[in-house]
Amino acid sequence: MYEFDLVKPATLTEAVAALGEEDAQALGGGQTLIPTLKQRLASPSKLVLLSGIAEMQGISVEAGVVSIGGATPHGVVAAEVAQSYPALAALAGNIGDPAVRNRGTIGGSLANNDPAACYPAAALASGATIVTNARQIAADDYFDGLFTTALEEGEIVTQVRLPVPEVANYQKFVQPASRFALVGVFVAKFADGVRVAVTGASEDGVFRWSEAEAALSGNFSAEALDGLSVEAEGMMADIHGSKAYRAHLIAVLTKRAVAAAV
């Protein structure tokens, strides 16, 4: 790791000010950023720790919306939304491993927007609102390709508001070494329609599978997806799976998610 200065703001205002400086970088739980720093793939001059900011911690449930502070670790989400949003709790409880879940945060995951991360699928399928220090961003406008989001330089995800679906399920085909999703599909059925978000698969990062959404909104059953498939073109390919394999997994996992959600 290269050297850097480190600041521990106690308030969001202090954190925003610290991030205004050149080459400053926010550190959430550090479960991605610290390994990245070790490999010298990032070299910020200043790290701004978000873990000490009380207003970014904690979860509340009100009027069918789960609101999660940006610095809330996955393990806390898994434990605390088990009743209010079980599919989200199950997703959070299957990220990485227990020790990683005690440090990694929802805000960090969404700000990083790894193309194989789980939370982007939940946020997009739930039609979440990403709240930052400056504004509110609809999930549909937030994800912008691999490791890219609508966040401006120095903007912090302070809270994530997820409307709770009538039923939902997340199916993750785990890449066993990294524990990221080789492909992950989150299906969420709301009164006004179904949303299907896919992570781990596309070269453009998390996306909504609109054909499946249309089919499921008319008939919420696995059979409604018969004959639907995703084009292999545009999928990611690596040693673990080809484009065609990932495209195939999307349809399989979507069916499984619907079957499990009913």
Place this chain on the structure above:
Amino acid sequence: MTKVSMTVNGKAASGEAEGRTLLSSFLREELGFTGTHVGCDTSQCGACVVHVNGVAVKSCTMLAVEAEGAEVATIEGQAAPDGTLNTIQQAFQDHHGLQCGFCTPGMVMSTAALLKENPKPSEQEIREYLEGNICRCTGYHNIVKAIMAASGQDVSAIAAE
């Protein structure tokens, strides 16, 4: 360099750390708690698992400064002061849950965290909880047995493979 103070195994401890100093390095090199092992240094293997404020973390993937003021528990605090092994450690010994022993500090600390959350875990729950702890000797079987035993459960149901 800044002064970092924390409580380690119930005793106050402090030392100097850079911003980039990892908690694992700080514990080992600054405070002398070399029982915490660094296997992979890439968050994969779990040999470095310690507890910070009661929850298991990978100390190679946390900065020392982030543990300022925290209650840290390491493998050194598991046995009694006279060296008597605790229930988990004794079960690992009884069931041959270690061979070279390199991963064992992390295995024991993860087990302690598991049993605090879930005093009677099933075999499946044990295997899932240990996803972040890698052992290259035992093939996990005896580790799972040891954890079943440490939680007061019958180990004979776990078939030898």
